[in-house]
Amino acid sequence: MDDITALILDDHTAFRRGFARLDDARNEQELLAIWEALALHLDIHAEAEEAILYPHLVKHGDDGEDETADAIGDHNKIRDAIAEAKLHPVGSERWWAAVGTARRENSEHLAEEEDEALPDFRRHASTELRAELGQRWLTFYGEHKNGRDLPFRDKDPQRYVADHR
Ligand SMILES: [Fe+2]
Ligand SMILES: [Fe+2]
Numbered sequence: 001m002d003d004i005t006a007l008i009l010d011d012h013t014a015f016r017r018g019f020a021r022l023d024d025a026r027n028e029q030e031l032l033a034i035w036e037a038l039a040l041h042l043d044i045h046a047e048a049e050e051a052i053l054y055p056h057l058v059k060h061g062d063d064g065e066d067e068t069a070d071a072i073g074d075h076n077k078i079r080d081a082i083a084e085a086k087l088h089p090v091g092s093e094r095w096w097a098a099v100g101t102a103r104r105e106n107s108e109h110l111a112e113e114e115d116e117a118l119p120d121f122r123r124h125a126s127t128e129l130r131a132e133l134g135q136r137w138l139t140f141y142g143e144h145k146n147g148r149d150l151p152f153r154d155k156d157p158q159r160y161v162a163d164h165r
Contacts, residue, residue, distance in 0.1 A: 005122060016107075042082060068161055074105060074109035
C-alpha cells in the first residue's frame, strides 16, 4: 500500500533532480529530452493533486481553503512558465528564462506544499484514506499516461475552492 504523501514526495524529488539534470545537459538534444519529460511530469503532477489531494485538504484541513487557493495559484504559474517555454527554441535565452521561472516557482511551491499543505493533510487523513488516495494516484497516472486526456489549463483558485469545499 502506497501512502499518497510518499508518492507526492517521490515526484518532488524527481522534479529537483530533473532541474539539476538540465544544468548538466551539454547540447540542445539533451536539454530537449530532459525538459520534455520534466515538463510533462510537472503538468501531470499538478492535475493529479488537483483531482485527488486538494479536494480532501480543502474540506478537512485546518487552513485548507487558503492552502488550496495558494497551491492552485502556484500550479497556474508553473503551467504558464511551461507553456511559455514551449513557444521558444530549446536552449534560447527566452526558453531558459521560462524554464528558470518554472524552476523558481516550483521550488517555492514544493516548500509550501511540504511544510504546510502536506502536514495539514497528514493531521486529518487516516492511514486508510492515505492508502486509498495513494491507489487513486497510481491509477490516475496509469489512465493519463503521457498526459492523455488532461487539458493542463489554469484554474481560478477561488472558484476551485468554492467548487470543492
Ligand atoms: Fe506537489
Ligand atoms: Fe502542487
